[in-house]
Amino acid sequence: MSSSSLSTAGVLLITVPAVAFGGMSLLAHLTRNIPGYLDNPTRRSLWRAGHAHAGVLVLFALVAMLYVDQADLSDGMRTLVRVLIAAAPILMPLGFFLSVARPRGTKPNGLIWLTVAGGAGLGVGALALGIGLL
Structure with missing residues (x-):
């Protein structure tokens, strides 16, 4: 494995604690009945x-x-x-979370487009990788 791929994998592994923290945050919202999560179906769905x-x-x-x-x-x-493949697990969740950052938000804001950018990058990166492997 090249040093560039190893470095990218290292960055991706560093994001794992952030994913775990996000899971703990969701659990806290569920178990502590924090306002703005259980009573907001849009926010709940996008954060999940x-x-x-x-x-x-x-x-x-x-x-x-x-x-x-x-x-x-x-x-x-x-x-x-x-870059394209590693950006997806960062951009897409950010778009979901930040698009309804306000507890009373009922519609996603413009940051939802981060999910589109991450998805497009993932699609282009995966397609290029697949073609390169064939």
Whole structure:
């Protein structure tokens, strides 16, 4: 595994405690009946989606790093694939969480577009990696 892939994997592993903290926060909102979570279905749904996406996408990105160096891609393209795939587990959850940061928010704000940016990056990065592996 190249040093670039190892560094990217290191950054991804550093995000795992943030995912765990998010899970603990959600649990605290549930068990302590904190206003603005259980009584706000929009916020509850988006925060749950943010936490789920964070966990799954960190795992996906870590696995993808194992394949980047094996792909028939230029060095610049490998760097781009690493960045796009590693950005998804950061951008998508941020979009879910920050789009309803206010406890009384009933509609996502403009930061929901971070989820779109993360998803687009993930799609382009995964497609490029897949083509490079074929």
